[in-house]
Amino acid sequence: MDIIIRNTGEVPIYDQITRQIKSLILKGELREGEALPSMRLLARELRISVITTKRAYEELEREGFLTTVPGKGCFVAPRNLELVREDALRRAEEHLGAAVEVARTGGITLEELMQTLTILYEGEEA
Template identity: 75%
Template sequence: MDIIISNTGAVPIYEQITRQIKGLILRGELREGEALPSMRTLARDLHISLITTKRAYEELEREGFVATVPGKGCFVAPRNLELARESLMTQIEESLSQAVRLARSGGVSLSELNESLRILYQEEPL
């Protein structure tokens, strides 16, 4: 499992991990029942705090993406991927609505907004 984190961005590290693991699950790269690396292993591999990985895994579990089996670890939870994708689309629409409001209030045109989105989509790591 390849996770890339940025220490310089505005997005907290635990959230970067959470987003990337969700993406792997939604794209089918991590399948139902598949084990995730232990929190300690992930923390060591990413050179981050164990507390950060614990927070990411807790968030994933709270949202139903993973299930923890005591003494065995975290596994991709069984879920309705269509429902998960719909939830993701709702979050995207909320964020885009906020961006549109900001753009309108600042006089940013739709073409400028589209160009910004295109650039961000191509360059921003998960």
């Protein structure tokens, strides 16, 4: 499992880990039931605190991406299609928010932006 940590920037390390593991699960690179490295092993590999990896794993479990089996470790949880859809919607909202800011700054009207979005969306289906 390749996780890249950037010490510069505003994103906390535990959040970087959480985002990257979510991405691996959503892409299918980490499959249902697959074991993740122990918190200690991941912390050692990334040269970070075990507390940081613990926080990331707890967040992933809270969000339904991981399950913990006492004495055995953490495993990728069964895929919840609603969870996958919700994550996709959240990511789309982030990108659309950035697009709205660019449009406002550039003097693009809501109607023009909606037309562009419609063209792009329908073009993807075709």
